[in-house]
Amino acid sequence: MTVVDLEAVMKLLSEERVRRGLSLEEVARHAGWANESIPRRLEHSGTNPTLRSVQRYAQAIGAELNISLAGTRVISFFNHAGGVGKSSAARDLGYVLARLGFKVLLIDADPQANLTAWLGVREEVALQQTLYPAVIDEPDSLSLPEPLEVHGLHLIPSTLDLARLEPQLIGVIMGVTRLRMAIRRLSEYDFVMIDPPPSLGQLSALAVIASEYVVVPVPTNVKGFEGVKTVVQMVQEFRQAAPELKLAMFLLTHHDERTRHDRESEESMREQLTSLAPVSSPLRYRPAIYKDASLAGLPVPLYAPRGKADEEIRTVAGELLEALEVKVHV
Ligand SMILES: Nc1ncnc2c1ncn2[C@@H]1O[C@H](COP(=O)(O)OP(=O)(O)OP(=O)(O)O)[C@@H](O)[C@H]1O
Numbered sequence: 001m002t003v004v005d006l007e008a009v010m011k012l013l014s015e016e017r018v019r020r021g022l023s024l025e026e027v028a029r030h031a032g033w034a035n036e037s038i039p040r041r042l043e044h045s046g047t048n049p050t051l052r053s054v055q056r057y058a059q060a061i062g063a064e065l066n067i068s069l070a071g072t073r074v075i076s077f078f079n080h081a082g083g084v085g086k087s088s089a090a091r092d093l094g095y096v097l098a099r100l101g102f103k104v105l106l107i108d109a110d111p112q113a114n115l116t117a118w119l120g121v122r123e124e125v126a127l128q129q130t131l132y133p134a135v136i137d138e139p140d141s142l143s144l145p146e147p148l149e150v151h152g153l154h155l156i157p158s159t160l161d162l163a164r165l166e167p168q169l170i171g172v173i174m175g176v177t178r179l180r181m182a183i184r185r186l187s188e189y190d191f192v193m194i195d196p197p198p199s200l201g202q203l204s205a206l207a208v209i210a211s212e213y214v215v216v217p218v219p220t221n222v223k224g225f226e227g228v229k230t231v232v233q234m235v236q237e238f239r240q241a242a243p244e245l246k247l248a249m250f251l252l253t254h255h256d257e258r259t260r261h262d263r264e265s266e267e268s269m270r271e272q273l274t275s276l277a278p279v280s281s282p283l284r285y286r287p288a289i290y291k292d293a294s295l296a297g298l299p300v301p302l303y304a305p306r307g308k309a310d311e312e313i314r315t316v317a318g319e320l321l322e323a324l325e326v327k328v329h330v
């Protein structure tokens with residue numbers, strides 16, 4: 001069972017509690033909670049529990065809950081095509097993983113700074129708050145700046161000025177590997193997710209070379225499919241600087257299941273891409289909700305919890321964890 005279905009995990013755990021003859025009061029006492037209302041609420045469906053509280057409950061009843069997550073997973077949402085859903089995916093999947101209790105750092109590597117804006121950061125961002133100093137300023141200390149905290153996520157924001165980095169990077173020795181080195185120094189995160197710009201320039205190279213995994217958002221249409229070939233070739237090229245780089249998933253986006261064109265595209269993508277990497281369930285084309293959530297500066301699962309879009313995003317988050325071999329066993 002993947003970690004995403006925490007309510008199902010709670011159901012198994014509560015059955016286990018009953019089997020072991022433990023009362024809710026005993027569970028609360030073992031877990032160090034004030035009273036039995038906390039485990040009672042966790043057992044109730046629809047409470048959207050966090051991974052941490054589920055872990056605490058499991059420990060209190062003496063059940064084993066194994067989460068195989070060692071070290072930090074660094075993921076880029078990469079596709080040089082514009083508007084395919086990279087920034088939305090980083091925001092929404094990052095949020096879902098953080099809600100599950102994982103520590104998540106998002107890095108906005110795009111001077112358009114959409115990810116930054118869509119997480120509700122309205123104040124002006126200085127270049128020193130971005131990934132810029134880690135790459136350019138300090139040749140000896142490759143530290144990233146202190147991140148912002150938004151909706152339970154950490155964020156290294158971006159600003160239009162980050163575009164200055166591209167021409168400068170060429171003059172920096174090993175410049176394109178600098179973000180990789182800076183991220184390797186972080187140890188507190190379960191996931192680092194990078195949102196590159198829609199290009200094959202230096203910023204994209206910087207992001208992908210810093211990653212171990214690439215998720216490729218791709219719309220379910222012929223144009224989307226055509227672009228995948230270049231993305232796959234580029235990933236191959238980036239492996240020269242990042243030998244362990246893996247294609248983690250093709251993330252199907254902007255899917256309009258009412259049109260035959262989209263249905264057929266989805267089918268051919270599954271047929272032809274599955275040998276390269278898992279192909280996700282589709283995220284449906286829902287212009288109103290994505291636009292409204294972005295304007296509100298909120299991840300879709302926070303803007304419209306339990307809606308259809310939220311459900312799709314959680315399904316994809318589960319598939320991503322599976323692709324990354326992150327599992328929970330009770
Ligand atoms: N499933 C969806 N349904 C409808 N609209 C969507 C969906 N996902 C994203 N969008 C919208 O499509 C536009 C492009 O999405 P997004 O910015 O996430 O893509 P991107 O690949 O990061 O774009 P860019 O290449 O400009 O960085 C945005 O306006 C976003 O709100």
Ligand SMILES: [Mg+2]
Pocket residue numbers: 086087088110114115195196197198
């Ligand atoms: Mg983007």
